[in-house]
Amino acid sequence: MDLKDFLKKVPIFSDFSEEELNKLLEIAKKKDFKKDTVIFQKDETGNFFFLICSGKIKVILETEEGREGILSILYPTEFFGEMSLLDGEPRSATVVALEDTSVLIINREDFLNLLYNHPQIALKILRTLSLRLRKANRQIETLMFLDAPGRIARVIIDIAMERGHSIEDGILIDLDFTRQELGNIVGISRETAIRVLKTFEDEGIIDIKKNHILIRDLSKLREKIY
Ligand code: CMP
Numbered sequence: 001m002d003l004k005d006f007l008k009k010v011p012i013f014s015d016f017s018e019e020e021l022n023k024l025l026e027i028a029k030k031k032d033f034k035k036d037t038v039i040f041q042k043d044e045t046g047n048f049f050f051l052i053c054s055g056k057i058k059v060i061l062e063t064e065e066g067r068e069g070i071l072s073i074l075y076p077t078e079f080f081g082e083m084s085l086l087d088g089e090p091r092s093a094t095v096v097a098l099e100d101t102s103v104l105i106i107n108r109e110d111f112l113n114l115l116y117n118h119p120q121i122a123l124k125i126l127r128t129l130s131l132r133l134r135k136a137n138r139q140i141e142t143l144m145f146l147d148a149p150g151r152i153a154r155v156i157i158d159i160a161m162e163r164g165h166s167i168e169d170g171i172l173i174d175l176d177f178t179r180q181e182l183g184n185i186v187g188i189s190r191e192t193a194i195r196v197l198k199t200f201e202d203e204g205i206i207d208i209k210k211n212h213i214l215i216r217d218l219s220k221l222r223e224k225i226y
Contacts, residue, residue, distance in 0.1 A: 003030070003104070006053055010077045012124045024114075028104040033097040042094045046084025049111040052076050055101025058181070059093045070184045071139075072132070073098065073177065082125060085111050098177060143187050146225065151186035152196045153224035156206070160215055169207075171215040200224075 007013050007021050016024065030053070033039055039057065040046070052074060059071040059080065071093055074080055083092050085108050106114070115122045142154050156173070164171040175182070183193035197213075200206045205221050207214040215221055 003053070010051065012079065012121050012128075015120055016118075020118075027110040028106050031103050031105050033101045033103070035097055035099045035101075037097045039095040039097060039101075039103075040081070040091055042092065043090045046081055046091045047108050048081055049079065049085055049106045049108075050081045050095075051079045051104040051106075053102040053104060056098045056176070057095050057101055058098050058177075059095055060184075061093055068184050069187060070181060071136070073181075073185075079125075079128075082111075082129075139186075146186075148188050148192050149196050149199070149224045150226070151188060152182070152193060152200070153221050155182065155186050156213060156215065157218070157221060157225075160218075164215070167214075169214060169216060171218065173213050173215070175211055175213050 003025060004018075004021050007016070007024060013021070013024065028051070033055075039050070042061065054076055056073060056075050057080065058073050061069045061071060080095055081091075084090060115125070138158075142151050146154060159173050159175075160171045164173045166172075178190075179193045179197070180190040183190050188196075197206070197208055200221070201208050203220070205215070205217045205224075207216060
């Protein structure tokens, strides 16, 4: 797919005319990152806005001992790096490519001009920030109130609601990241994540395949949360 066709599918640019898309392509630069590359580090100065064209990235916080917490995983047509450009503060988190990833990069001045000249983009970005804040609040709630089984149940249900497929036996989700990363989303170790998943499997609630989880009994999974 060429870049212009791709941009037509990006929600924040969906109202753009052909001419506006052409102008956008003049200011945006394509950049490729190999799997596991750090795209930028927390606390660096932020000068660019990033739009994901292909691949996926994780937004993380790390401790000095190298423990990692995942704030979010973002996919094609989603953006990151807007916060530093909007508030002038350093990068709030580190961003790492989870697989080979291509992005479009727009510099601070061009990004801010886009917002001034196209208030509908500013509104769409605000809407996304609001949805991200909701998700972050939910993550805080999970970490404050739920035990390990509750945390795993909630993250599986959230993924199922966002991008699960209903099939005859239940809801199938692609688990396109590792058990370690699943644990890192909800603040538990890889070992605990594996143990809890195994218990759910033994109880007939889920089936675990290599890269998929099949939710067989959604109500029982929901019961794990409270
Ligand atoms: P910035 O602070 O410039 O750099 C890190 C980026 O990660 C940030 O902009 C956002 O784009 C993104 N980010 C930070 N926190 C979250 C979150 N909780 N959910 C989704 N994206 C986030």
